[in-house]
Amino acid sequence: MKKLFCAFLLVASASIFTAQAKAQVIVIANPSVKTTEISKNDLKDVFTGAVTALPGGGSVVPILLKAGTVHEEFLQAYIGKNDTAYRAGWRSLVFSGQASMPKSLETDAAVVEFVAHNTGAIGYIGKASPHEGVKVLAVR
Amino acid sequence: MRLVVRGLMAGAMLTALTLSICLHAQEFKIGSKEVQVHGFGTQGFIHTNGNNWLTMNTNGVGSGAFTDAGLNLGIQINSKLRIGGQVYDRKLGKLGDWHPLLDWATLDYRPKPWLGFRGGKVKTVLGLFTDTQDMDFANTFALLPQSIYPIDLRDSTIAHLGGDIYGQQKLPHHLGTVVYTAYGGHRSDSMHSGYPYLLSSFGIQLTSLGGPVFGGDFRWRTPVRGLVVGVSRMNEQIKGIGISTIGPGGAPITPPTSYEEHSKHDWTNQYYGQYTANRWHAESEYRRYVRDQMIANGAQESLVDVRGWYVSGGFRVCKWFEAGSYYSHYRNASALGINPNGTVATDFAARDFDKVLAGKVTVNQYMTVKVEGHFMSGFANQPYPNGFYSTVNPNGFVNNTNALVVRTGFSF
Numbered sequence: 001m002k003k004l005f006c007a008f009l010l011v012a013s014a015s016i017f018t019a020q021a022k023a024q025v026i027v028i029a030n031p032s033v034k035t036t037e038i039s040k041n042d043l044k045d046v047f048t049g050a051v052t053a054l055p056g057g058g059s060v061v062p063i064l065l066k067a068g069t070v071h072e073e074f075l076q077a078y079i080g081k082n083d084t085a086y087r088a089g090w091r092s093l094v095f096s097g098q099a100s101m102p103k104s105l106e107t108d109a110a111v112v113e114f115v116a117h118n119t120g121a122i123g124y125i126g127k128a129s130p131h132e133g134v135k136v137l138a139v140r
Numbered sequence: 141m142r143l144v145v146r147g148l149m150a151g152a153m154l155t156a157l158t159l160s161i162c163l164h165a166q167e168f169k170i171g172s173k174e175v176q177v178h179g180f181g182t183q184g185f186i187h188t189n190g191n192n193w194l195t196m197n198t199n200g201v202g203s204g205a206f207t208d209a210g211l212n213l214g215i216q217i218n219s220k221l222r223i224g225g226q227v228y229d230r231k232l233g234k235l236g237d238w239h240p241l242l243d244w245a246t247l248d249y250r251p252k253p254w255l256g257f258r259g260g261k262v263k264t265v266l267g268l269f270t271d272t273q274d275m276d277f278a279n280t281f282a283l284l285p286q287s288i289y290p291i292d293l294r295d296s297t298i299a300h301l302g303g304d305i306y307g308q309q310k311l312p313h314h315l316g317t318v319v320y321t322a323y324g325g326h327r328s329d330s331m332h333s334g335y336p337y338l339l340s341s342f343g344i345q346l347t348s349l350g351g352p353v354f355g356g357d358f359r360w361r362t363p364v365r366g367l368v369v370g371v372s373r374m375n376e377q378i379k380g381i382g383i384s385t386i387g388p389g390g391a392p393i394t395p396p397t398s399y400e401e402h403s404k405h406d407w408t409n410q411y412y413g414q415y416t417a418n419r420w421h422a423e424s425e426y427r428r429y430v431r432d433q434m435i436a437n438g439a440q441e442s443l444v445d446v447r448g449w450y451v452s453g454g455f456r457v458c459k460w461f462e463a464g465s466y467y468s469h470y471r472n473a474s475a476l477g478i479n480p481n482g483t484v485a486t487d488f489a490a491r492d493f494d495k496v497l498a499g500k501v502t503v504n505q506y507m508t509v510k511v512e513g514h515f516m517s518g519f520a521n522q523p524y525p526n527g528f529y530s531t532v533n534p535n536g537f538v539n540n541t542n543a544l545v546v547r548t549g550f551s552f
Contacts, residue, residue, distance in 0.1 A: 052219060052220075088551075097244045101176055
């Protein structure tokens, strides 16, 4: 019984540490974006195609990661959908003529590179990835 | 039955193959502008044990004449300007008949979040799903509730040639966001859709059906996260022109005479709500459709007064499986009482109450397979169709119909 309890504690602790380790996504934007912070709701609106501009921040263009832990974590934390449902939502907009599919890039470095050189671009990367040339938006 | 299953499996494999080829052709460039290419397609199979349904011979072995596909090109010129278009084709029993249509083609300019303009052939916003009803991959159900989204009458609400003004505005004090669309233009139905098919059973061959349409949609994303409520209105002036080949009593007319019908009143009101939370979603809509038409060159008046509503819900059990159910309630109030031929209509002839259980398997982000059971009471079919047609039920209708629907689809 004691062993079982210890095992449970071990698994629970591991889960907590894993969850903490996962909270490693940052939102980045081109320096032209006129804001330093963004609300969770606005972030969701931008990345689901509901809006194409931020309040006081001008036009924005969302940039996605193709796959990976950072991408999954971003969707889980801010969009509330898995990748399949998320992309299906975008395809609905595309096929009904309401939006273009956002650009999806392979790596954090590619996202940083694109965001740094394109006006209004906004993306997300792992916290540990280098991100020179872009601004980090605080998510409220 | 075994042959049909094999056919479906072959179709699924062909779809997967097509998909893998298409996935490598999603983008190309014109000058410095990236052109996106997207597409979707579905293959369905329906088996019924009551009436033949949706113009297919679904009784007995069943029918696989249930296919559609769309191909889409789009260019984002800049953050405010976008152009694009989509071709759509389908075969649904006797409808569609592989005659490709320009589904939409628009120039979209949105200078402000609260103000945008779309012009060209534009998808019509009417309720929750009119403009996205073909996107099988996005819906839980193989067939949306037919009381509101009759697949045989898709053409009558899907798009208009004209323009939209649209936008959204956040409300102060965290009261949510309002989204609006106002539109005007001209609707033009395919001659391979449900109503012309219905008229053909009376010896009337339409050559055009359509007219001016205007309306709007207003929805409120409430402060309750995931809850949207809204209302839509559509007004139309529809005119049908063609020839009549059969006279009163069924005698052939030689040579055929010209035929005309036109609207006295034609409008739709729709009210809706949707709630999504984590793995759950629930929707409900009510639509009233009034269509007061002078038919037979103005000699006769035909009133349709449809009251339809549904309640639906879905739950994502795991990453790849979602279960759902809905109850769809269709009643043509004008058909209660006297039929156009003077006989007293039974309640079953004026209604279609459909209970549905559904399962959706997401194979990967490009492919889905759905299986659902329909348990229908009624066969509403005149003077305006709703899935049941006498042409494919020459021996008359039975009151109840159960259906098994299997549909697989891909999108990229």
